[in-house]
Amino acid sequence: MTMFEAILLTIITASTPLLIAAIGQLVVERSGVLNLGMEGMMIMGAACGFAAAILSGNSYIGVLAAIAAGMGMSMIFAVLTLGLAANQVASGLALSIFGLGLSGVIGAPFVGARRDTMARLDLPVLSDLPVIGKALFGQDPFVYASFALVIGVWWFLTRTKPGLILRACGESHASAHALGYPVLKIRLFAILFGGACAGLAGAYLSLVYTPFWSPGMTAGRGWIALAIVVFASWLPWRAMAGAYLFGGITILQLHAQGAGVKIPSQAMAALPYLVTIIALVIIMSRRGGQQSAPASLGVPFVPDR
Amino acid sequence: MTTATPLMLASGIVKRFGALVANDSVDLAIGPGEVHALLGENGAGKSTLVKILYGLLQPDAGTLAWEGRTISLKSPAEARRLGIGMVFQHFSLFEALTVAENVALALDGTEPVSAVADRLVSVSEAYGLPLDPRREVWRLSVGERQRIEIVRCLMQNPRLLILDEPTSVLTPQETEGLFATLARIKAEGCAILYISHKLEEVRRICDRATILRHGKVVATCDPRQESAASLAQMMVGSKVMPTRHEPVLSDQAPFLRVQDLSLRSPDPHGTHLSGIDLEVRPGEITGIAGVAGNGQDELFAALSGEILAARAEVIILAGQPVGHGDINTRRKLGAAFVPEERLGHAAAPRLSLSDNALLAGHATNGFVRSGLVDKPGTLGWVDRVVAAFDVRKGPRDPAASALSGGNLQKFVVGRDILRNPRLLIVSQPTWGVDAGAAALIRQALVDLARSGAAVLVISQDLDELFEIADRMAVIFHGRLSPAQPTAGLAREAVGLLMGGSGFGPGEARARDAA
Structure with a gap:
């Protein structure tokens, strides 16, 4: 394997969790809901996925558990913001804090088990695809799933009637309601989809990227995924570009540190975040402050009955 | 009133919002092919009533009958299936979406947007309401936006078209154009429920009028037999004093x-x-x-x-x-x-x-x-x-x-x-x-x-x-x-x-x- 291939492979593994989480969040925001609980849902996915994989000895059960955990977390958010029309920003922030705490409790018994399980967990996920894996730089099912998600979400949003209805809810929930669409139900499905994606992204972190559990291991990736959605101006293909830009810079700065570039490592480690902020600023100013956000984003909807 | 079965008959409709009774035993009968005016001041309960007729709200009491058959409208989709179309006062359009996407949203079924666009062009041309299906709504004038709403109702071959204060956003010339379109729709046998407080318009185009005040029906009449003043009196319940005003022109320096x-x-x-x-x-x-x-x-x-x-x-x-x-x-x-x-x-x-x-x-x-x-x-x-x-x-x-x-x-x-x-x-x-x-x-x-x-x-x-x-x-x-x-x-x-x-x-x- 050449140096270039190795770097490309690590970039893909660094970008995939961001892409999965961002594409889920993109669907949620397109329906008009701002769920800032990404970080909490993601780390719950990581903790529950890792725990389930160890207890069952099967990584796929771990993945399913992670998806369920993300959806469960998003269900709490849905009850608060859709059922009780609570403030979405406050509810999302609370969900993030709650998830970080609860995942610590769930993951605590598994902190010491990392060395033993690392190799064992690594195998079923990667060895499932030895032939295709080798041909395509040895990728895991998550990477394929992330590409399928981008294509699927793009097709769903732009080419299907349900996708059009979902976008309509995000643009004007009052109009969508007037036409007879069940705004809250549509948003519930979007939120659950976002939770499933967040859980899946978390599972990737604890089962593939660094196959062990440590508290707070998502390290702000949920927040980056939120920024990527804005960066992408709510378009799936641009979300992919954003995720890979961020993942790429993360890896390249590691290699730059390894090559002995004379910049403090802390500054280098901050580079991806800095680039994300700069890219967001440039994109917003190029658009002349014009918003491309869904018009009803973050606004609670209460039908008059 | 003809002896024929009404197309839409609402009887004893009651709708409460908390302590407020928005509709209090309201009766309304719309005959086939009739242009029926629903008159009343703001807050008289007109909007509540039409939302019930369109399935957006459920009445607390009372029944709806469509061609003599009792029905319950659980959603606008059911109303559309019967052939009820509605043009909203505050347009129910999506600014960031295209004309064709907006129309597709109002149609039931899974017709692809491109097919909707083709049908949209033919219908809009047939009625003299030109529209470009690929334009985004925020680029359109208010009159054009109303056209979208009307065309998307017409594409469902409506039997009853509900228009909520359609002329309040139009120029006098655009209003004339709308009346010509309505005359055509009526000639094709479609009934129209016309909500307005512009009395001269109602007297001009409507066959019958139901007048609401404080949620109750106070009169049903033939508006062509009434004067604008008598209609206003029924709406308000007392005589409205006209503003005392003689135009003057000042010669003072502008402030x-x-x-x-x-x-x-x-x-x-x-x-x-x-x-x-x-x-x-x-x-x-x-x-x-x-x-x-x-x-x-x-x-x-x-x-x-x-x-x-x-x-x-x-x-x-x-x-x-x-x-x-x-x-x-x-x-x-x-x-x-x-x-x-x-x-x-x-x-x-x-x-x-x-x-x-x-x-x-x-x-x-x-x-x-x-x-x-x-x-x-x-x-x-x-x-x-x-x-x-x-x-x-x-x-x-x-x-x-x-x-x-x-x-x-x-x-x-x-x-x-x-x-x-x-x-x-x-x-x-x-x-x-x-x-x-x-x-x-x-x-x-x-x-x-x-x-x-x-x-x-x-x-x-x-x-x-x-x-x-x-x-x-x-x-x-x-x-x-x-x-x-x-x-x-x-x-x-x-x-x-x-x-x-x-x-x-x-x-x-x-x-x-x-």
Whole structure:
């Protein structure tokens, strides 16, 4: 394997969790809901996925558990913001804090088990695809799933009637309601989809990227995924570009540190975040402050009955 | 009334919202192919009733029957399946989506958007309502947006078309076009439920009328046999006093002078102002007519100081250049401002009336003494406004959102008129207000002008401007026509200006270029 291939492979593994989480969040925001609980849902996915994989000895059960955990977390958010029309920003922030705490409790018994399980967990996920894996730089099912998600979400949003209805809810929930669409139900499905994606992204972190559990291991990736959605101006293909830009810079700065570039490592480690902020600023100013956000984003909807 | 089975029969409809009974045993019968008017003041329960007919609301009691068969409408989709189409007053369109996508959303089934677009073009051409399916809605004029709503109803081959105040956003010429379309739809056998409070229109195009007052049916009649005055009396329950107003022209120097005001709208979907000239003289009411979205909001913001002009000399108030001055600078020079949105712009909904009085008057009314709020003083001011403008409310100092629309509007207009301003700028002074409150507000504006103040009224209600304005100008695509004396001014001439004739070419709407 050449140096270039190795770097490309690590970039893909660094970008995939961001892409999965961002594409889920993109669907949620397109329906008009701002769920800032990404970080909490993601780390719950990581903790529950890792725990389930160890207890069952099967990584796929771990993945399913992670998806369920993300959806469960998003269900709490849905009850608060859709059922009780609570403030979405406050509810999302609370969900993030709650998830970080609860995942610590769930993951605590598994902190010491990392060395033993690392190799064992690594195998079923990667060895499932030895032939295709080798041909395509040895990728895991998550990477394929992330590409399928981008294509699927793009097709769903732009080419299907349900996708059009979902976008309509995000643009004007009052109009969508007037036409007879069940705004809250549509948003519930979007939120659950976002939770499933967040859980899946978390599972990737604890089962593939660094196959062990440590508290707070998502390290702000949920927040980056939120920024990527804005960066992408709510378009799936641009979300992919954003995720890979961020993942790429993360890896390249590691290699730059390894090559002995004379910049403090802390500054280098901050580079991806800095680039994300700069890219967001440039994109917003190029658009002349014009918003491309869904018009009803973050606004609670209460039908008059 | 014919003996045939009514197409739609609503009997004993009751709908409550909390303590408010919006519909109280309402009966309504719409015959096949009939143009039926639903008349009533704002808050009479018209919108609630049509939402029930369209399946958006469920009645608490009462039944609906479609061609003699009892039905229950659980959703608008069920209503559409029966052949009921609805054109909303506040359009139910999605600004960021294209025309075709908007239409596809209103159609049941899984027809792809491209197929919808093709059908849309053929239907819109057949009815003389041209539309480009690929345009995004925010680029379209209000008249074009209404066309989308009508066309998307027509694409479902409706048996009953419900129109909620369709002409309130149209120029007189566009209204004529709409009536021609409605005549065609009627000729094809489709019944129309026409909701309006414009009585002359109702007398012209409707076969029958049901009149609602305070949620109850007070009369069913043939509007062609009634006069506008008798219909109004049934709507309001008492005689509405016409505004006492004789147009006058003042020879005094303008109190407000705007010269070559150009402005970029901060709203990406807004309208930029270009080269606006305007003079407002003491003793006169100057009216600005125009269809919504032609720069009224931007003009109001520029005059009030919410958006500052590029050069100070562009706006001259009491002889002083104030283009760079904020709203309090202008208030201190004797100006007062009443914006269009009463909840959220003119008044903070959750603050009390006295706090709202403080917000508007802290710079001019002496409510603040050495940095402290004079609460008894502001409460006394609220009492004066309430007494002078007949504001009906429960407690002495309720939250602004607790007042009904008409009473809050009387409060926000009265709050600034009682200051005896030398200039009052008011936008949509009677929008969505019942006839009694509207008459009171209009009379107050006329009286203020007669007492020597300069008054500028920005309104989309042409009848209102002809009633109270001494001079009138028209705003179109961010440009303003010269103001002309209202006496002797023809409605048709104003209507042509509202549609853009006479403004000359080469001035495409700025937002189109963006």
